[in-house]
Amino acid sequence: MPSFDRQVLRRKVSEIFVIRASGHSLDALREYPNWELTNHRLQQFLEEGVGGVILYGGSIEEITNRCAQLRMWAGKPIFLCADVEEGVGQRFQGGTWLIPPMALGRIYLKEPEYAISLAEHYGALIGYESVICGLNWVLAPVCDVNSNPLNPVINMRAWSDNPQTVADLACAFHRGLTSQGVLGCAKHFPGHGDTKVDSHLELPVLDNDLSRLAEIELPPFQALIQQGVSSIMSAHLILNRVDCNYPVTFSKRILTDLLRKKMCFEGMIVTDALVMRAISKTFSSGSAAVMAFEAGADLILMPQNPSEAIDAIVESLISGRLPISRLEDSLQRRQLALAQLNSEKPATSCEKNAFENQKVSFFAEKLIDISIESRNTLIIDNYKSLINLIRVDNLYSNPILNHSSPALVIPEQYGFRNVITHPSGISPWQNNVKEPLALEKFSDSAFLLQLFIRGNPFQGDEPLQEPWISVIMQLQRSKRLAGLILYGDSFLWNDLQNVLEPTVPFVFSPGQMPLAQEKALQCLLDSKKMKVDISPSQWEFIN
Amino acid sequence: MPSFDRQVLRRKVSEIFVIRASGHSLDALREYPNWELTNHRLQQFLEEGVGGVILYGGSIEEITNRCAQLRMWAGKPIFLCADVEEGVGQRFQGGTWLIPPMALGRIYLKEPEYAISLAEHYGALIGYESVICGLNWVLAPVCDVNSNPLNPVINMRAWSDNPQTVADLACAFHRGLTSQGVLGCAKHFPGHGDTKVDSHLELPVLDNDLSRLAEIELPPFQALIQQGVSSIMSAHLILNRVDCNYPVTFSKRILTDLLRKKMCFEGMIVTDALVMRAISKTFSSGSAAVMAFEAGADLILMPQNPSEAIDAIVESLISGRLPISRLEDSLQRRQLALAQLNSEKPATSCEKNAFENQKVSFFAEKLIDISIESRNTLIIDNYKSLINLIRVDNLYSNPILNHSSPALVIPEQYGFRNVITHPSGISPWQNNVKEPLALEKFSDSAFLLQLFIRGNPFQGDEPLQEPWISVIMQLQRSKRLAGLILYGDSFLWNDLQNVLEPTVPFVFSPGQMPLAQEKALQCLLDSKKMKVDISPSQWEFIN
Known part of the structure; x- marks a missing residue:
């Protein structure tokens, strides 16, 4: 040729x-x-x-x-x-x-x-x-x-x-x-x-x-x-x-x-x-x-x-x-x-x-609203002190968590102490199947758990293997679970619901983005629950 | 008026x-x-x-x-x-x-x-x-x-x-x-x-x-x-x-x-x-x-x-x-x-x-070379296992540490296990002034410490108060300090030198940027030390 x-x-x-x-x-x-x-x-x-x-x-x-x-x-x-x-x-x-x-x-x-x-x-x-x-x-x-x-x-x-x-x-x-x-x-x-x-x-x-x-x-x-x-x-x-x-x-x-x-x-x-x-x-x-x-x-x-x-x-x-x-x-x-x-x-x-199209952001926001599930309100005054324990996959250039993320900023405004755990950090675990969270690291505060967990490319299956169900049971036994927010995995969510005591305030949000964090915390902390009202005319942004 | x-x-x-x-x-x-x-x-x-x-x-x-x-x-x-x-x-x-x-x-x-x-x-x-x-x-x-x-x-x-x-x-x-x-x-x-x-x-x-x-x-x-x-x-x-x-x-x-x-x-x-x-x-x-x-x-x-x-x-x-x-x-x-x-x-x-001007990047690189101080080489084969413990101020959108940073990637390539500690994470400390690092968190590996510490706006003085000098002494006593890199504070560096045993390999780099990490690890891990050769004609980038 x-x-x-x-x-x-x-x-x-x-x-x-x-x-x-x-x-x-x-x-x-x-x-x-x-x-x-x-x-x-x-x-x-x-x-x-x-x-x-x-x-x-x-x-x-x-x-x-x-x-x-x-x-x-x-x-x-x-x-x-x-x-x-x-x-x-x-x-x-x-x-x-x-x-x-x-x-x-x-x-x-x-x-x-x-x-x-x-x-x-x-x-x-x-x-x-x-x-x-x-x-x-x-x-x-x-x-x-x-x-x-x-x-x-x-x-x-x-x-x-x-x-x-x-x-x-x-x-x-x-x-x-x-x-x-x-x-x-x-x-x-x-x-x-x-x-x-x-x-x-x-x-x-x-x-x-x-x-x-x-x-x-x-x-x-x-x-x-x-x-x-x-x-x-x-x-x-x-x-x-x-x-x-x-x-x-x-x-x-x-x-x-x-x-x-x-x-x-x-x-x-x-x-x-x-x-x-x-x-x-x-x-x-x-x-x-x-x-x-x-x-x-x-x-x-x-x-x-x-x-x-x-x-x-x-x-x-x-x-x-x-x-x-x-x-x-x-x-x-x-x-x-x-x-x-x-x-x-x-x-x-x-x-x-065009990226500042209000109908677009309205639609995105309403999707968050209708996807959030919640029960009970976390009454802050019931606790002497509170830790906001956040679990994420990593913190490098992470669009879901930075210095201005609601998941950090809102609890801080209420006086919570923020602690972040992620697989490449210092381990929060101890060698005890029934009590996996090393509580001695955390004074005697009660916990708000904010778990960002979902399957994601490149992570392998480790995040889904962490013993959070046992942690919830551990904290419930010692009356230290003040509230739970799961951002992400609906399969895990189904499992968590089986162990959650009926009085524990919780929110499940499939979305992990900052606006979902804001909405989820609003649901958890505010007795005036969100009213979701969405009609197609409000999101007909397409010409 | x-x-x-x-x-x-x-x-x-x-x-x-x-x-x-x-x-x-x-x-x-x-x-x-x-x-x-x-x-x-x-x-x-x-x-x-x-x-x-x-x-x-x-x-x-x-x-x-x-x-x-x-x-x-x-x-x-x-x-x-x-x-x-x-x-x-x-x-x-x-x-x-x-x-x-x-x-x-x-x-x-x-x-x-x-x-x-x-x-x-x-x-x-x-x-x-x-x-x-x-x-x-x-x-x-x-x-x-x-x-x-x-x-x-x-x-x-x-x-x-x-x-x-x-x-x-x-x-x-x-x-x-x-x-x-x-x-x-x-x-x-x-x-x-x-x-x-x-x-x-x-x-x-x-x-x-x-x-x-x-x-x-x-x-x-x-x-x-x-x-x-x-x-x-x-x-x-x-x-x-x-x-x-x-x-x-x-x-x-x-x-x-x-x-x-x-x-x-x-x-x-x-x-x-x-x-x-x-x-x-x-x-x-x-x-x-x-x-x-x-x-x-x-x-x-x-x-x-x-x-x-x-x-x-x-x-x-x-x-x-x-x-x-x-x-x-x-x-x-x-x-x-x-x-x-x-x-x-x-x-x-x-x-x-113009941002890809080679004389500019040459000059920036040579400044890193001439600012790095080092002694001894870390011989990896001397250790059964090694932990790369990195200390940073935070991980949110941090330009010095992300998934592709040399401080993480290079030790990983050599088989180190990476652990990152930062003030908003799970605490690495225990209540013991002479042994401040909670070693039970870390198996029995030896440590490479990479400390990113310098005064920076908005942090307060906490980073400079962390007990790293005591940690170095603690690890030296148990023969578990395989190497040390300090990125940043030259005042702290003066203090660290007073306690470092003469056989411990160390690098001090005033720069924290990715290229400084690469150079510092090269100095620490490679017996062929960098040769610094810089003459003004090589950086005369200004027309």
């Missing part, structure tokens, strides 16, 4: 890659320099034809400028995507951060139609803010059915543990999202809800067979396909009884035979990030990219080494291991998806006032 | 105010919403004539846009200032963050001429980056002589505890700074180096009389005045023997009689921030502004309520409490200072590549 053709081929192959960049435009500001390319390399890849960028970090102002810059470097339409499952504010400071999908699943239990309407607006809000930033592809909805309550990585990101609920809410989300002119992505095919390990760290292995998949895992994906979702993301896990040789991302049997042929999906199949340890622990960037492409993936997301991955696919085509028609099919699907986008207009910074 | 005149007067009075804004342009991103005006109010104040803004927070990209926006709102030349004593990177992400001034004071002990040359480049670097951002007034150099080793707020921000050293280095800094076309500010008159309380929290009271001031505190200010410094900032403290009735900021005897008349200072006298608790605990915004202005201040910095403060000064002029000539004098000094500025050209975002 002459070198000219090789260059043309390399350019075409580059198009099916989505590489990772920081939302900050200066190299020195990258938060994950191991994963985020330098500007020099990024520009080079885009000029060489790379077809998409996935973005993390920065403010909405920065990301808006960044998207315009990346488009300029590419000089052609590209995908600009982000994992903004719970709102642009989940990844980019200044965007709106919404309660997790599972909170709507809980509302669905009582009022399915209402929950569906909320989910559609939830999707629309994310689409609306994504477009303002310049993003055109949102890597959501999560279509996993969280059937394993101890799932450390999906957890509250799922809409429910019930297939029909997930299908209804994910479809509603997707309708809202796409109404704003951005593409969605159903993930993680064929379902990541039954895992007990985090694929960011290890490769999960599941024993579910096809009939179980058909019953529990696949219905939401099938519903999204019927609704015309433009992309589906593969899960990094092994389904022993379906294809014991390959993780889904490399499995022709699952991506091509099941998804493409049996389920008739005609859109883009995209891999989950190839840097995730489930894959990168065992496979090089090159072999992972080739295997995924060979199995039927159309887009290759975030290999550790994009050059190596591009070259490896070029080689596999030149050597004849893969037919060139395979590439042409993927490129055509990519073109069709790009054509679906309303327009490629770059957002300008003037539009950032 | 007719209302038209009142409006004209109010506009003039507004000019002497410097109000506070976040570097982020969205209200929702303000880090200190209690102190940082909303955009609506900010724009209003600037349109009404307010003459300056002090900025905190945001990236250099954001601050650059922000400065242009503020200039546009003002429609006339204004002061745009920041507390970037240790580099633009100290306040704005992506700028360069330099080792603290005191580190140069230590070099001065051996090589005064070399230290002076470094200080001049230090100032030039800050001026260079400030201009790129659009700032025109840097609130530095600190001219305080840190005579009290337990000073919780000045500490490493001072150049030295010796008056001549402070004068030499502060003057060199100021020459470098002003060479770039920005103004400087000598602070905190007449010297904040002998305090043991933090004026951000309380009003310090000192017994030093005029002859002591003349000997220790005043020489650096006198030297800066001779060098033509355009502004001097007043300290919020009481000098009992000079003016027992008023804090310096309100003292005519000190600002007018001493500074203006006796020391012949003809530039602008600016107050320290009036929101600081030393003042705001006792005085309203209005009375504080009037008292400062009456005492001789030309510019009023950051009152909690700018409207009230402006109105109060307007009233004091209308009522005749203060002569109008007082205002005219201040406005004239302000005009002269603005005229000193090279140009009011707004920086454009294209110029942000």
